[in-house]
Amino acid sequence: MKVLVATEKPFAAAAVEGIKKEIEGAGNELVLLEKYTEKAQLLDAVKDVDAMIIRSDKADAEVLDTAKNLKIIVRAGAGYDNIDLAAATAHNVVAENTPGQNSNAVAELVFGLLVFAVRNFYNGKAGCELKGKKLGILAFGNVGRNVARIAKGFGMNVSAYDAFCPADVIEAAGVHAVKSQDELFQTCDIVSLHIPATPETIKSIDYKTVNQLPKGGILINTARKEVINEPELLKLLAEREDLKFITDIKPDADADFAKFEGRYFSTPKKMGAQTAEANINAGIAAAKQINAFFADGCTKFQVNK
Ligand code: 3PG
Structure with missing residues (x-):
C-alpha cells in the first residue's frame, strides 16, 4: 500500500525516520510531500495513494475526490476540523486522529x-x-x-x-x-x-x-x-x-x-505541537494506525463512524 505523508509544516526529521520505519517495516511504501506551498502539489500527490498522514493540512472535498484510491486518512494530532468528514464518509474513507500524542x-x-x-x-x-x-x-x-x-x-x-x-x-x-x-x-x-x-x-x-x-x-x-x-x-x-x-x-x-x-x-506559526517528541509520538502513532488498518481492519481511532 502507498502511504503519503503530506505536511505543509513538516515533522521533525526523527519523526519522519520513525514513520518510514513503521510503514516500510509493514511492507508498505512511503512517499513524502513536505513544505508544499500550493494546493495543486497536494492534489497531485494524493492521486494514487492508499493512505495518508496529515497535520493541519486541509483534506477538503476536492482532495478527497482526487484521492481515488484513498482508504484511510490519519490526522497526526488531536483536532480534525481540517478534514471534511462528510466527504471522507461519502468516499468510504476512514478518518482517524491520534488523541493525546502531542x-x-x-x-x-x-x-x-x-x-x-x-x-x-x-x-x-x-x-x-x-x-x-x-x-x-x-x-x-x-x-x-x-x-x-x-x-x-x-x-x-x-x-x-x-x-x-x-x-x-x-x-x-x-x-x-x-x-x-x-x-x-x-x-x-x-x-x-x-x-x-x-x-x-x-x-x-x-x-x-x-x-x-x-x-x-x-x-x-x-x-x-x-x-x-x-x-x-x-x-x-x-x-x-x-x-x-x-x-x-x-x-x-x-x-x-x-x-x-x-x-x-x-506566535508566527502554530507552535504548540511543534516538538520532536510530539512529532514522533503523533507521527508514529499515525503510521501504526495505518498499518493496523491494512493488517486487520482496525479502526479504533476512527472519527467519522
Ligand atoms: C492538534 O490539533 O493536534 C494541534 O493543534 C497541533 O496541530 P499541528 O499538527 O498542525 O501543529
Whole structure:
C-alpha cells in the first residue's frame, strides 16, 4: 500500500525516520510531500495513494475526490476540523486522529507564553508571577489535563469547565470544577482555551464572555482561531486596557490585534505541537494506525463512524 505523508509544516526529521520505519517495516511504501506551498502539489500527490498522514493540512472535498484510491486518512494530532468528514464518509474513507500524542507539547507552550505575558513580553518592566493566580481551563481533554498538571507545579489555583466531562472527573484530578463557562471567566485571572472548533464553539469566545474576566485578565488560545469572535474581541481590547490576549494561532485580523502593543502576542506559526517528541509520538502513532488498518481492519481511532 502507498502511504503519503503530506505536511505543509513538516515533522521533525526523527519523526519522519520513525514513520518510514513503521510503514516500510509493514511492507508498505512511503512517499513524502513536505513544505508544499500550493494546493495543486497536494492534489497531485494524493492521486494514487492508499493512505495518508496529515497535520493541519486541509483534506477538503476536492482532495478527497482526487484521492481515488484513498482508504484511510490519519490526522497526526488531536483536532480534525481540517478534514471534511462528510466527504471522507461519502468516499468510504476512514478518518482517524491520534488523541493525546502531542498534548504535553501544547500544554508546555501555554506556560512558555504565559510567563512571557505576565513578564510584559520581557520589556524590562516589573511583571507578576503565576504562583497564586487563578487559572481557568476551558475543556478538560488531553491538553487541558496536562495544563492542570503543570499549573500545579507553578503553584496556581486551577479551575476547569468542560461541557462534556463530568465534574467528578475534573475534581478527581485535583482541579476545581466550576459549573459553567461564564463562571470560569468570572472567577479566573487567566483563561486557557482547549476547546475544539465545532459548530457550537466557533466564535463562542466573544465580547460578553471575555468581558467577564477580572481586571488584568489574560486570555490564552492554543486551540483554534475559529473559536474566537475576532471583531468582538478587538472591540473589547479597545475598551479594556487591562486585558491581554495571547495566541498560538494567528487570528485573521492579526494586523488589527497587533495595534494592542504590549497586550497582544501571536506566535508566527502554530507552535504548540511543534516538538520532536510530539512529532514522533503523533507521527508514529499515525503510521501504526495505518498499518493496523491494512493488517486487520482496525479502526479504533476512527472519527467519522
Ligand atoms: C492538534 O490539533 O493536534 C494541534 O493543534 C497541533 O496541530 P499541528 O499538527 O498542525 O501543529
